[in-house]
Amino acid sequence: MLNILDLGFLSLAFMVTFTGFLINHYEKHVPAFIIKGFKYGAFAYQGSGANYLQIIEVPKALYRHFYAFSSIFSVSTLVYAVLVYFYEFTVHKYLLFILKLILEQDEASVSAAAVCIALSLLTLQCFRRCYETYFLQVFAKESKMNLSHYIAGLVHYFAVIVAAVGQGPLFCGSQDRAKIVWIDSRTKLLSIPCILMFTWAFYEQYKTNIIFANLRKDKSGNVVTETHKIPHGRLFNHISSPHRFCEIIIYTVLIALIPTKTYFCIYLWVLCNQIQTAIHAHVWYKNTFKEYPLKRDAIFPGIL
Numbered sequence: 001m002l003n004i005l006d007l008g009f010l011s012l013a014f015m016v017t018f019t020g021f022l023i024n025h026y027e028k029h030v031p032a033f034i035i036k037g038f039k040y041g042a043f044a045y046q047g048s049g050a051n052y053l054q055i056i057e058v059p060k061a062l063y064r065h066f067y068a069f070s071s072i073f074s075v076s077t078l079v080y081a082v083l084v085y086f087y088e089f090t091v092h093k094y095l096l097f098i099l100k101l102i103l104e105q106d107e108a109s110v111s112a113a114a115v116c117i118a119l120s121l122l123t124l125q126c127f128r129r130c131y132e133t134y135f136l137q138v139f140a141k142e143s144k145m146n147l148s149h150y151i152a153g154l155v156h157y158f159a160v161i162v163a164a165v166g167q168g169p170l171f172c173g174s175q176d177r178a179k180i181v182w183i184d185s186r187t188k189l190l191s192i193p194c195i196l197m198f199t200w201a202f203y204e205q206y207k208t209n210i211i212f213a214n215l216r217k218d219k220s221g222n223v224v225t226e227t228h229k230i231p232h233g234r235l236f237n238h239i240s241s242p243h244r245f246c247e248i249i250i251y252t253v254l255i256a257l258i259p260t261k262t263y264f265c266i267y268l269w270v271l272c273n274q275i276q277t278a279i280h281a282h283v284w285y286k287n288t289f290k291e292y293p294l295k296r297d298a299i300f301p302g303i304l
Contacts, residue, residue, distance in 0.1 A: 002261075003104040005159050009265040012152065013272040020276030024283070039280065040145035056147040061139035063153070067130035070157035074123040077161050081119055084170055085112050088177070091170050099166040107173035109260045113183035115168035117191055118257045121198050122161060125250060128202065132209050138216040140226040156266075163262045164254070190256050198253045205246035207234055212243075230289050238301040240285055241278035245299050248274050275299060 002010070019038050022030050036053050040060060083089040099105070165171055169180040208231075215229045235242030248271060255267040278299035285292050298304050 001104065002265075004102060005163060005262050006265045008155070009159070009262075009269040013265070013269040016269070016276050017272045020272075020279065024279060037146045037148065040143070040149060053146065054144075057144040058147055058150050059139070059141075060143040060145045061133075062145075062150055063139070064130070064133040065150070066153040066157055067126055067133050069154060070126040070161065071123070071130045073158065074119065074126045074161050077165050078116070078119040078123050081115055081165055081168070081171075085116065085180075091175070096171070099162070099171055102162060103166045103172065103262060105167050105172040108169040108171075108181065109167045110258050111181045111184045111187050112169050113191070114187045114257045115165055115171075117187070117195070118164045118254055119161070121195070121250075121253065121257075122164060125202065126157070128206060132206070136209060136213050138213055138223050138226065142226075156269075159262075160254075160266060163260070163266060164258055167258065167260050167262065186259075187257065194253045194256050198250060201246040201249035201253070204235060205243050205250075208236070208242040208246065211236065228288070230285070230292060235301075236296075238295075239278075239297050239299055240282040241274075241299050244274040244278045244281075248299075275304070279304075 019034065023035055023038060027035065033053060080089075084091055170177070211231050211233055215231060216223055216225050216227075218224045235245065239245055251267050251270045255263050275298075282296070282298035
């Protein structure tokens, strides 16, 4: 049975894939309001149609809010989980009610160790992205995104964190500590490889965002332009969107640690969204820069 998060993220995955396919292959026949609502940033819709959508557009720089919110929420959730598992705090009855309402989970699906590892990795990722969006990245002042993207981002991070903890011991099902599965064989087997894979993707995504930021800064670190340029180096030697590729790797790690139905739906949404956005970015690069490297793929080296 699908819960509200499952239905929501499956719908988002289908919508972004279907809309992206239509725009990629039949853009001339797609109404302007759909294109304008779907595309943003460097490859935003440039036509004159659907100008009324400007009233529900917000600066792309508000991406920062996703990570400010998720940093606070993830670390708070992690601390609460540690208190529950290791200091014998009782999960509040109202929190149990809310988690039951959202996830409709009757029994724990993952071990306590998997919950703590996943939340720890999520917290690190959210804090790093918060730092990047506030102190590293350079957002063009004129760059906008539809309000729907902003809302989807906030909902996404809320759901990712809630689904990580809400399907673990004591946060659903039996409240008997004697029956807690502290660590299972799958988590024992996968935890170290997952942490190593996450560390690599975490580092490469950070280096990718440094490359992006430096395209708009001088050697002293001062912002000198807001124009787009061709990035080079590291994974950019192979693909147009290393940051999106790394995002998929990070969520692959999370679905390996929390292999539940709800997390699969979230993972499917992330996969579809990152692939479609990477394809749009790749096409935009090739159409904008005549000297763009022909050997680069969109997001998966040697595949797509």
